[in-house]
Amino acid sequence: MRPMRALLPVEEAKAIILGAVRPIERTEPVALDAAGGRVLAAPLTASQDVPPFPRAIVDGYAVRAQETFAAGQSRPAVLRLAEVVHAGEEARAALVPGCCVQVATGAPVPEGADAVVMFEDTEADGERVQVFKPAHPGQNIAPRGQDIAAGASILAAGTLLTPSKVGVLAALGVRELSVYARPRVAVIPSGNEVVAVGEPLAPGRIYDVNSHALAALVREHGGHPALFPIMKDTVQSVLDTLRDARGSDLIVLSGGSSVGDRDVMVEALARLGEVKFHGIAVRPGKPTLCAVVEGTLVLGMPGNPTSCLTNGYGLLVPALRVLARLPRVDRPPLTLPLARRVTSPLGRHEYLPVKVVEGHVVPVFKGSGAITSMADAEGYIEIPWNVEFLERGHPVDVRFF
Amino acid sequence: MRPMRALLPVEEAKAIILGAVRPIERTEPVALDAAGGRVLAAPLTASQDVPPFPRAIVDGYAVRAQETFAAGQSRPAVLRLAEVVHAGEEARAALVPGCCVQVATGAPVPEGADAVVMFEDTEADGERVQVFKPAHPGQNIAPRGQDIAAGASILAAGTLLTPSKVGVLAALGVRELSVYARPRVAVIPSGNEVVAVGEPLAPGRIYDVNSHALAALVREHGGHPALFPIMKDTVQSVLDTLRDARGSDLIVLSGGSSVGDRDVMVEALARLGEVKFHGIAVRPGKPTLCAVVEGTLVLGMPGNPTSCLTNGYGLLVPALRVLARLPRVDRPPLTLPLARRVTSPLGRHEYLPVKVVEGHVVPVFKGSGAITSMADAEGYIEIPWNVEFLERGHPVDVRFF
Numbered sequence: 001m002r003p004m005r006a007l008l009p010v011e012e013a014k015a016i017i018l019g020a021v022r023p024i025e026r027t028e029p030v031a032l033d034a035a036g037g038r039v040l041a042a043p044l045t046a047s048q049d050v051p052p053f054p055r056a057i058v059d060g061y062a063v064r065a066q067e068t069f070a071a072g073q074s075r076p077a078v079l080r081l082a083e084v085v086h087a088g089e090e091a092r093a094a095l096v097p098g099c100c101v102q103v104a105t106g107a108p109v110p111e112g113a114d115a116v117v118m119f120e121d122t123e124a125d126g127e128r129v130q131v132f133k134p135a136h137p138g139q140n141i142a143p144r145g146q147d148i149a150a151g152a153s154i155l156a157a158g159t160l161l162t163p164s165k166v167g168v169l170a171a172l173g174v175r176e177l178s179v180y181a182r183p184r185v186a187v188i189p190s191g192n193e194v195v196a197v198g199e200p201l202a203p204g205r206i207y208d209v210n211s212h213a214l215a216a217l218v219r220e221h222g223g224h225p226a227l228f229p230i231m232k233d234t235v236q237s238v239l240d241t242l243r244d245a246r247g248s249d250l251i252v253l254s255g256g257s258s259v260g261d262r263d264v265m266v267e268a269l270a271r272l273g274e275v276k277f278h279g280i281a282v283r284p285g286k287p288t289l290c291a292v293v294e295g296t297l298v299l300g301m302p303g304n305p306t307s308c309l310t311n312g313y314g315l316l317v318p319a320l321r322v323l324a325r326l327p328r329v330d331r332p333p334l335t336l337p338l339a340r341r342v343t344s345p346l347g348r349h350e351y352l353p354v355k356v357v358e359g360h361v362v363p364v365f366k367g368s369g370a371i372t373s374m375a376d377a378e379g380y381i382e383i384p385w386n387v388e389f390l391e392r393g394h395p396v397d398v399r400f401f
Numbered sequence: 402m403r404p405m406r407a408l409l410p411v412e413e414a415k416a417i418i419l420g421a422v423r424p425i426e427r428t429e430p431v432a433l434d435a436a437g438g439r440v441l442a443a444p445l446t447a448s449q450d451v452p453p454f455p456r457a458i459v460d461g462y463a464v465r466a467q468e469t470f471a472a473g474q475s476r477p478a479v480l481r482l483a484e485v486v487h488a489g490e491e492a493r494a495a496l497v498p499g500c501c502v503q504v505a506t507g508a509p510v511p512e513g514a515d516a517v518v519m520f521e522d523t524e525a526d527g528e529r530v531q532v533f534k535p536a537h538p539g540q541n542i543a544p545r546g547q548d549i550a551a552g553a554s555i556l557a558a559g560t561l562l563t564p565s566k567v568g569v570l571a572a573l574g575v576r577e578l579s580v581y582a583r584p585r586v587a588v589i590p591s592g593n594e595v596v597a598v599g600e601p602l603a604p605g606r607i608y609d610v611n612s613h614a615l616a617a618l619v620r621e622h623g624g625h626p627a628l629f630p631i632m633k634d635t636v637q638s639v640l641d642t643l644r645d646a647r648g649s650d651l652i653v654l655s656g657g658s659s660v661g662d663r664d665v666m667v668e669a670l671a672r673l674g675e676v677k678f679h680g681i682a683v684r685p686g687k688p689t690l691c692a693v694v695e696g697t698l699v700l701g702m703p704g705n706p707t708s709c710l711t712n713g714y715g716l717l718v719p720a721l722r723v724l725a726r727l728p729r730v731d732r733p734p735l736t737l738p739l740a741r742r743v744t745s746p747l748g749r750h751e752y753l754p755v756k757v758v759e760g761h762v763v764p765v766f767k768g769s770g771a772i773t774s775m776a777d778a779e780g781y782i783e784i785p786w787n788v789e790f791l792e793r794g795h796p797v798d799v800r801f802f
Contacts, residue, residue, distance in 0.1 A: 032598060033628065036617030050772065051607060057770055088594030090605040106594050106704070108605045147771040155776070162802045163621065163713070164775030167614035167706055171607070171772045175599045193489030193507050197433060198576045204491040204509045206452060206572070213568035216437030220564065227434065303507065305568055312564070332735040332801070369458055370548040371451065371572045374565030375556070400733070401563045 007281040009385060010349035014315060016276050017290055021297045021319045024249055026181040032169055035161045037222075038179035039325045044155040049145030050171045056103040058140045061122060061129055062113035063100045065137040076123070076130035085110065100129050109141050116140035148172065158325055183249035183323045185223040187211050188241055190231040190265070191255035191303055209371055210254035210301065210308045217312045222324035223250070238268035242293060250323055251296060252316060253289070255303030265289060265300050273298070281385055283348040284365075285311040297323075305371040310351035310380060313401070333397035336361050342390045344383040353377030354398060361396055377401070408682040410786060411750035415716060417677050418691055422698045422720045425650055427582040433570055436562045438623070439580035440726045445556040450546030451572045454509040459541045462501040462523060462530055463514035466538040477524070477531035486511065501530050510542050517541035549573065559726055584650035584724045586624040588612050589642055591632040591666070592656035592704055610772055611655035611702065611709045618713045623725035624651070639669035643694060651724055652697060653717060654690070656704030666690060666701050674699070682786055684749040685766075686712040698724075706772040711752035711781060714802070734798035737762050743791045745784040754778030755799060762797055778802070 008016075027041040056062065063079060071077040079100040085091050091101055091110035100117075101110050109116060115135035123130045148154060154168060161169070161179070169177060189211045197207050208230060215225035226248065231241045245251050253265060266289065269275050273293030278300075280288050284307035289300030299316055301308040321328060339360035344350045354361045355378045364376040379400035383390065390396065409417075428442040457463065464480060472478040480501040486492050492502055492511030501518075502511050510517060516536035524531045549555055555569060562570070562580070570578060590612045598608050609631060616626035627649065632642045646652050654666060667690065670676050674694030679701075681689050685708035690701030700717055702709040722729060740761035745751045755762045756779045765777040780801035784791065791797065 032613055033616055033626075036620055048602075051770075052602060053605060055770070057768070085605075087592060088605055106592070106607070142768070142770055147767070147773050154773075161617075163614045163617035164710055164772070164778065164802065166617040167610045167710065167772050168776045170598050170610045170613035171706070173598050173602065173608050191488060191507070197571050197574050201449075201453060201574065204454060204486075204489055206507070207574050209568045209571045212433055212571035213564045215434055216562075216564035216567040219437055225434075305572070309565055309568065332733065334733040366548070367458070367543070369452075369456070369543055371565070371568050372548050372555075375569045377565065401565065 007279050007286065008277045010280055010282045010314070013277055013280040013282075013288070013290065014318065017297065017299070017315055017319050018322060020276060020290070020292050021250070021322050022295075023325045024180050024183050024323055027178045028181045029176050030179050032166065032175050032177070035169065035177060035179065036163060036166050038161050040155055040157055040159045040161060041178040041180050043153055043157045044169070044172070044174070044177075046148045046150050046152045046154050047172055049150045050148035051142055051144060051146065053108040054144050055142040056105055056107050056109050056116045056140060057142050058116060058118050059105050060103065060116045060118045060140065061100040061131070062095060062103045062109045062116050063131065063135060064095065064097065064113060065115040065135045065139065067097070068115070068117065068131050068133070068135045071131050071134050073132050076132045079129045079131060081124065081127045081129050100131075114138065114141070160327060180325050182222055182224040183320065184247065185218045185225050185320065186228055186245035186248035186251045187214050187218065187225050188228040188231055188245065188251065188253045189255060190233060190238075190253060192233050194230050194255060196230060209305045210303065213305065213309050213374075214252055214254065214301070214312055214316070217309070217317065218252075218320060221317050221320050222326050223320050233264050235264050235268045238265055239271065242268065242272060242298075246294070248296060250320060251293070251298040253298065253300040254308050269293065269298060269300075281348050282311070282314070283345055283350045285314075285351065288315065304369045306353065306365070306367070306369070306373040309374050310353065313380065313399070314351055314382075333399045335395050335397050337393045337395055338390055339392070341392045342383070344387055344389065346388050347385055349385045350383040352381050352383060354379060354381055356398065361398055408680050408687065409678045411681055411683045411715070414678060414681040414689070414691065415719065418698065418700070418716055418720050419723060421677060421691070421693050422651070422723050423696075424726045425581050425584050425724055428579045429582045430577050431580050433567065433576050433578070436570065436578060436580065437564060437567050439562050441556055441558055441560045441562060442579040442581050444554055444558045445570070445573070445575070445578075447549045447551050447553045447555050448573055450551045451549035452543055452545060452547065455545050456543040457504040457506055457508050457510050457517045457541060458543050459517060459519050460506050461504065461517045461519040461541065462532070463496060463504045463510045463517050464501045464532065464536060465496065465498065465514060466516040466536045466540065468498070469516070469518065469532050469534070469536045472532050472535050474533050477533045480530045480532060482525065482528045482530050501532075515539065515542070561728060581726050583623055583625040584721065585648065586619045586626050586721065587629055587646035587649035587652045588615050588619065588626050589629040589632055589646065589652065589654045590656060591634060591639075591654060593634050595631050595656060597631060610706045611704070614706065614710050614775075615653055615655065615702070615713055615717070618710070618718065619653075619721060622718050622721050623727050624721050634665050636665050636669045639666055640673065643669065643673060643699075647695070649697060651721060652694070652699040653702060654699065655702040655709050670694065670699060670701075682749050683712070683715070684746055684751045686715075686752065689716065705770045707754065707766070707768070707770070707774040710775050711754065714781065714800070715752055715783075734800045736796050736798050738794045738796055739791055740793070742793045743784070745788055745790065747789050748786055750786045751784040752781050753784060754781050757799065762799055
């Protein structure tokens with residue numbers, strides 16, 4: 001069992017991974033109501049004005065502003081009520097001099113009117129409406145196209161469709177649109193000791209934890225995971241499985257836990273493509289592997305569940321988000337003080353699972369083999385390779401899961 | 402058109418809403434691979450030990466520790482290699498005195514052995530293994546059940562199933578589990594001027610923006626939105642629609658934009674249940690309505706898209722997350738300085754849509770009728786009712802969408 005080559009600093013590893021991943025080009029149509037959280041594939045140009053007509057933004061009377069210029073508390077402008085326009089209706093006629101039209105919020109302002117006076121500034125007696133305040137032209141009117149002008153570029157390709165952007169699509173009457181496809185991520189477990197969940201657990205065997213944790217992580221970050229059967233620790237098995245995984249946009253291997261198993265993966269990957277690195281200066285998660293096969297990024301994650309998942313957050317998620325064209329930072333970290341002194345190995349970047357108790361950051365790491373390390377954690381902190389300890393109370397950036 | 406009653410402070414409105422919503426009780430089974438992001442409905446007790454056997458955590462030799470106590474660089478303990486156990490295998494026999502067993506990381510430690518010595522501290526020549534360092538009992542062994550002990554309570558009911566918790570389920574071989582159902586949220590548009598997306602836009606009409614934006618928001622926060630046809634502004638139409646929405650866990654109405662339309666909703670809701678409030682001291686979003694009908698919370702959102710969506714984030718999302726049993730705070734806010742001075746009306750809590758440009762917070766509010774206000778925003782800040790202005794550079798908490 002030969003040792004891994006020199007360990008790569010984690011920032012270099014991340015740069016290599018991000019350099020090897022290309023944003024997805026495949027697109028697919030989705031209906032408006034499935035568009036939330038997806039990424040727009042083609043720029044959206046407004047097909048029409050929004051609002052599509054000059055719109056009253058208060059309840060009141062549409063007037064010719066100049067007829068109110070001289071109005072005041074003691075000498076109101078007196079106008080004749082020509083008609084009433086509710087929201088969703090249109091005036092039957094243009095506004096003629098000496099008249100006004102009652103309009104509801106959202107109703108079209110009739111032709112000839114250039115201002116809306118609020119009820120509060122008026123007094124009506126049958127058809128006779130007194131206006132006690134001068135109105136300026138444009139008052140309380142949203143002009144046609146004020147919000148969105150027909151022909152304008154509204155959303156760029158690559159825009160993440162948040163609820164408000166879904167609202168913009170709806171405002172323009174868009175029922176179907178083109179979005180980037182969710183990347184297909186092959187999740188491939190390995191290890192002769194690993195058994196698929198649901199099968200009987202023979203002596204010496206453990207269940208496949210990593211595939212399920214990784215698949216959940218992939219789904220959370222815009223990917224479409226495809227779970228593969230457990231791969232044997234032989235070069236041929238790795239070659240066969242990678243052939244089956246062709247057409248994936250990203251391939252994530254996990255396990256086996258020992259150096260020998262890794263060598264099998266490295267050998268197979270070197271035959272099919274280019275091994276970018278093997279072994280990074282990170283704790284936990286040293287035996288991490290990166291290769292590119294026919295343009296597709298392959299990440300080999302450690303078999304230990306905590307190592308696998310911390311690298312999942314630290315390395316896989318950034319790559320997957322680039323691939324899926326999702327914004328880089330999902331959630332800003334929260335800076336909080338450490339509940340106790342923490343030591344960290346020099347020369348190794350550390351991902352430390354933590355939880356927050358009464359505003360303080362408590363490490364919960366129990367060893368990279370312990371799945372409960374991660375299950376108890378609410379997030380993680382990163383300790384750079386050149387930091388040996390952090391004092392109690394030291395502020396750290398917690399990245400929440 | 403009568404005015405709304407006295408405006409309620411937004412914090413009181415929120416307290417009333419949260420007091421009126423009860424966490425969902427309905428459960429449903431899901432497969433392990435659909436469990437990510439769901440909420441566990443029954444406490445999980447470990448059915449077995451994890452690891453299910455004492456497990457080597459390094460590659461090396463399983464030994465009886467006491468046989469190495471006297472070992473040193475110059476006088477190694479000499480042991481006979483009895484067998485080799487790979488990961489996934491079991492030793493054929495218990496370890497006998499004077500012997501050792503080669504074990505791979507993850508392999509079961511044979512009976513009789515109580516320590517594993519790393520290869521680095523040994524030298525092997527055929528069956529003769531020299532150990533140069535004393536081992537202490539338990540060294541490099543994860544005892545059976547160390548991570549999870551059979552019978553232990555592992556995950557409480559109400560636990561959000563993050564990827565690491567999905568991993569815990571997998572470690573225990575759980576293939577299917579019971580989770581709380583996603584709340585069914587009826588999303589009901591109204592307003593005589595509103596037209597369903599996809600239908601022709603008659604003069605004076607606008608497309609239904611709010612249903613689609615709200616549905617996307619509901620889906621993002623664990624709800625299952627059901628989009629309803631556009632409700633007419635009549636008491637009978639509201640009564641009929643609310644009858645159709647029975648069985649929903651939460652009902653969200655939106656529009657119409659004018660005071661008169663609201664009165665129709667208030668009247669219908671008062672007949673069917675209890676109106677909790679109507680009108681809150683918030684900008685935008687004043688004409689917001691809360692009622693409880695047959696135990697179900699009903700939120701009436703303003704018709705203006707920006708008002709509707711800011712209240713969606715400020716009031717609907719907290720209520721929905723309680724209902725869905727999701728943790729209260731999804732993302733911590735990010736504190737950044739304001740790019741310019743901001744004024745805010747005294748007496749009104751303000752939700753101000755913003756974006757972040759070069760580390761500074763830029764307001765993007767263009768009026769509550771403008772859907773693009775929200776579309777340009779990356780998040781929002783809140784300005785309390787008793788704050789009249791914030792200076793340029795003042796630190797504010799940005800909540801990202």
